[in-house]
Amino acid sequence: xxxxxxxxxxxxxxxxxxxxxxxxxxxxxxxxxxxxxxxxxxxxxxxxxxxxxxxxxxxxxxxxxxxxxxxxxxxxxxxxxxxxxxxxxxxxxxxxxxxxxxxxxxxxxxxxxxxxxxxxxxxxxxxxxxxxxxxxxxxxxxxxxxxxxxxxxxxxxxxxxxxxxxxxxxxxxxxxxxxxxxxxxxxxxxxxxxxxxxxxxxxxxxxxxxxxxxxxxxxxxxxxxxxxxxxxxxxxxxxxxxxxxxxxxxxxxxxxxxxxxxxxxxxxxxxxxxxxxxxxxxxxxxxxxxxxxxxxxxxxxxxxxxxxxxxxxxxxxxxxxxxxxxxxxxx
Numbered sequence: 180x181x182x183x184x185x186x187x188x189x190x191x192x193x194x195x196x197x198x199x200x201x202x203x204x205x206x207x208x209x210x211x212x213x214x215x216x217x218x219x220x221x222x223x224x225x226x227x228x229x230x231x232x233x234x235x236x237x238x239x240x241x242x243x244x245x246x247x248x249x250x251x252x253x254x255x256x257x258x259x260x261x262x263x264x265x266x267x268x269x270x271x272x273x274x275x276x277x278x279x280x281x282x283x284x285x286x287x288x289x290x291x292x293x294x295x296x297x298x299x300x301x302x303x304x305x306x307x308x309x310x311x312x313x314x315x316x317x318x319x320x321x322x323x324x325x326x327x328x329x330x331x332x333x334x335x336x337x338x339x340x341x342x343x344x345x346x347x348x349x350x351x352x353x354x355x356x357x358x359x360x361x362x363x364x365x366x367x368x369x370x371x372x373x374x375x376x377x378x379x380x381x382x383x384x385x386x387x388x389x390x391x392x393x394x395x396x397x398x399x400x401x402x403x404x405x406x407x408x409x410x411x412x413x414x415x416x417x418x419x420x421x422x423x424x425x426x427x428x429x430x431x432x433x434x435x436x437x438x439x440x441x442x443x444x445x446x447x448x449x450x451x452x453x454x455x456x457x458x459x460x461x462x463x464x465x466x467x468x469x470x471x472x473x474x475x476x477x478x479x480x481x482x483x484x485x486x487x488x489x490x491x492x493x494x495x496x497x498x499x500x501x502x503x504x505x506x507x508x509x510x
Contacts, residue, residue, distance in 0.1 A: 180234040181206045185226050187506040188439060190468040198438045199223065200500070201251045203234065203259050211259025212495060213251035214441035216409055222249065223506075231510035243415050253413040254445050254491075262490040267448070269484050269492075272418055274451030277484050281477035282308040282335065282458040284436065287317045291324045298325050302332065305479030308458040310335045310360070315342060319350055326354045333458075335383075338362045345370070349377050356380040358403050358432070358457070365391075372400035381430060387411060389420050396427050403457065404431045408449045409442045417449055425454030432457035439503075440471035444491040447475060451484045470500045 186200040199222060201213040215222060226249060234252075239245050242256035261271045283301045288294040298309055311321060313336045322336060335358040342348055342362050351359065360383040363370040375382040383403035386392045387410040395401050404424040411417040424431050431454050435446030443461045450459040462477050469475060471493035476482070485492025 180204070180237055181208075182510065183230060183234055184507060184509045185223075185230065186500065186504050187223060188470075188500075188503045189505050190439065191503065192467045196437065198442075199226070199251060200439065200441065201226070201230075201249070201255045203252075203255045205259060205263070209259060209262055211255040211257070211262065211490065212441050213249075213254030213256075213258065214409075214438055214445075215249060215251040216435075216438040216442050225249070226252075227508050235510055243413070247413065250409060250412055254441065257414055257445075258490040265489050267484075267486050267488060267492055268445070268490055269448040269451040269486060272414060272448060272452070274448055274484065275453055276451045277486050279447065279450050279455075279482040279484060280308065280458040281306065281462055281480050281482050282310045282432075282460050283462050283477075283480075284310045284312060284337065284460060286312045287314065287321075291321050294321050295324050295328050298329065298332075302329065305481070306477075307480055308333045308335070308357075310337055310358075310460065312337050312339065314339065315344075315347065318347065322351055322354050322356070333357050335360060340364055343370075345374055345377065348374055352378040352380055358383050360403075360405055361385055368394050368398055368400050371395065372398045375399070375401055383432065385410070385434075386420065389416065389423060392420050392423055396423065396429075402429055404429050405434055406431050406449065406455070407434050408445050409435050409438075414445065414449065418452070421449070421452050421454050430457050431455045432460065434460040436461045438468070439500075440469035440475050440493060441491060443469070443475040444471060444485075444493050447482055447484055448491070450482075470496050470503065472496055 182204045184202040199215045203211045245256050247253045261268045283306045337360040340361045359380050381402035383405045384401045385405040408417040433450035
């Protein structure tokens, strides 16, 4: 590796969350990019202290052989490695699909009527799958209202790990939900298993390692893996989680709709794997935060997988990037 740059960005829209970008340049001038969304407080200092020693002047044959200290570095290595070989990232990790169905995620609203109006907008835009964010006190009434307005709509709910009462969630099962995502604290495997025994909807769990996933598989505590590639230390580890869930007969939904666009692009690549059977979630606004072209998102409820371009399949708008940079280091 000839050089590297790391950028700290504060995104200008929405919650103005922070994201870090890693740019790797090989001796031939080819570049690879990676992203970590909402990094932990010590991520920046860790990268600044260790990244140059790990990568500068080091030759490697495959991303899995790089002693990576962060998922963004792993992503950048995969982007660079696949560009050098002229293949799309999706193809390199085993993806097969050129397009994906999308879900759109809707946060709690000021009123049930306003929520139903927003659902109508998304249905008219071509979405056939909607995920409602719910919390205690905002659950049965909005789900009932949306189901009454759209009896045939495929509907899921995301609980945000906010529940402790099984009965509150069992009450939602009569509204024909496809999936109940992240109902309890992620460490409470037994609560998830109890809920899955009580409801017809599939319970979805989000994990950050294959070891965590194995706990849920052992107890049959869910039927859906909510696979967020950015939560794993590497794309290969995310692929192993996919393989284990698929082998157990689980459905898989890929999610990762925040950040500046690179993590979303990696999510789309992973979602093209054959076991990812549920609609992909990369549409979380605002799209204006993205610094990639073309923008990663859905058109009429469908997401294109970039199988005609190598690497992540998206170019970086470096002029826009430089305007958003709050800090950087170079080696």
